[in-house]
Amino acid sequence: MSDRRLTIEDIAKLSGVSRGTVSRVLNGNSNVKTETKEKVLKVIRRTGYSPQVYARRTAGAKSYTISIVLPMIGTDFYARLIKGIEEKLHAEWHIPALFPILSRERLVWLMKPDVPVYDYDGIILCSLVPERLFPAGYFLSDKPVLLVDGFSPSYDSIYVDNFLGGYLAGNHLVKYDGPQFIILMKEEKRGPFIEVFTDRLSGFTRAVTEKGGSLPQDHIFRHDLSMSAGSLALRDIVQKHGLPVNIFATCDLYALGIIEEANRLGLRIRKDIRLVGFDDHEWTGELGITTIHQPIEEMGRTAAELMLKRLQGDKSAVRNICFKPELVIRDSA
Amino acid sequence: MSDRRLTIEDIAKLSGVSRGTVSRVLNGNSNVKTETKEKVLKVIRRTGYSPQVYARRTAGAKSYTISIVLPMIGTDFYARLIKGIEEKLHAEWHIPALFPILSRERLVWLMKPDVPVYDYDGIILCSLVPERLFPAGYFLSDKPVLLVDGFSPSYDSIYVDNFLGGYLAGNHLVKYDGPQFIILMKEEKRGPFIEVFTDRLSGFTRAVTEKGGSLPQDHIFRHDLSMSAGSLALRDIVQKHGLPVNIFATCDLYALGIIEEANRLGLRIRKDIRLVGFDDHEWTGELGITTIHQPIEEMGRTAAELMLKRLQGDKSAVRNICFKPELVIRDSA
């Protein structure tokens, strides 16, 4: 046997039919006599032949695959989002291919049109803003493009009202005495990624000031996205400002770090430290963290459903779907 | 302008050259007169033309993309592994496309040959065992296939000695008085995924029994992969067995849950509970968790390097590269 990969032509010869017939049994739709079909199938099984996916697509077949571009993997947020997307896609026999933007260079790579991201039936961009991503202001694709955890008037967008989320947190924390603090992720201003943390800060600030409070610059802690960032921030806060304090941890991971550090410092959650997180990840229940719920899986499912509709040819106006976050009160505040 | 996507033919006509010449400037390798090149480039820019990736590949181009099949996203382990892979791939202008196996159905999907996973230049399988995955016992691909966090004599494999990891943990914990416990993930026996936790259990058991100790069935806790599993297990252990206890948390996430629960129960780590984790994730340092270090990023980098070599035509014998885990002693034991 030669080393080269088998082609449809080989299978045709081997089973004594034409290339077209092999293609028909491969695709299973059109009418092929059972007998012929069996004959071809037998050869396929015996030889282990498999068609080249890209050749099929060159010839006009669908890929049944959706590109998902996302800033990272490894966080609960994206794991839940992808889970929601996968769930719905799967039901319609589509599947996601993930392209994480793990480095700055990958961002310029994304702007090249001849990259496999654009190779599939549709594209879901997570937490990205096309207007800022592309110099021309628009996205390089003739396929349906949809935004999750991101907003643009020009694209289907599924997102959550982060300002409101911050506001709800603030509105709850101001009921306690003591100063207000916030810890959030450093975000590039008007960079390619959506600035959800900045929105949460804005909403929080609004709530605090509305009640006559204030949020001085040194009550705002910006860090990278990690548990230890929460620990660090708490240490700083307690050292400089004493107790009690109220802290809005703009993601649950920070809240976790804060609780850890509080334990080490022997501080009491709720007494010394009032804490509100963000995301309502599964483990926050057990830890008694009061948090802002955002329907992450549902956003994913909604996005996938809309994408599927677009793929079926739905040409209706751009949809912007905004979910409302909710305060989930538990022990920590 | 018509609605259909521009083709290379359109660009050729528009710039008054042949299709071949457009292709040459697109690929940038062969000699094209600067003048001609500029002319074509201008048309490309003006029209926003981009070539179809799959058509290029049908005609023989490489994809510069590697499929990564992995059981989940959202854990530190896979985030670090992918980071390592991406790093090296990126240096050689290749990129990873991620295909998480989020459901059982996706596993049977994976066995279909006409699926985009097999569409790229190479395939890296994470934590999967081809012999068990495929009925025929071998993998359906004519491209290079490589295993990370998995082992097979028939495929390039990059993995860590999990038995040794468990042994090191046991060897350290037996120095303390009190009974030994282990918490690990439920794994399907001889399922498609590699059973790393079972290996860690075996190593641990060996160390414990070697020193004359024992590990009764009710000292073994099997759960899903979550922080709260650690909490649950600790509650059970303390309730039934009193203090002090020694616990091998076969992943750091369990250790985190244990520390959380210990705090809530008012138990002292190291005094009441001696704890060894697994993975040495970044945040374990801050928490003072004694843990088993495995070089996750390095495994990723090594895998990517080897894959790149295979793509360059390296036909040398199958490589099995086994990394040794190390005990990192901190406060928790």
Added chain:
DNA sequence: CTGAAAGCGCTTACAG
């Protein structure tokens, strides 16, 4: 340096 042509591995009307 560049055009005309053959070829990549498929699919899908079009006939019969």
Added chain:
DNA sequence: CTGAAAGCGCTTACAG
């Protein structure tokens, strides 16, 4: 039901 043929959008020797 099935073969022969045209076509998908590219690339790449082959000439000149």
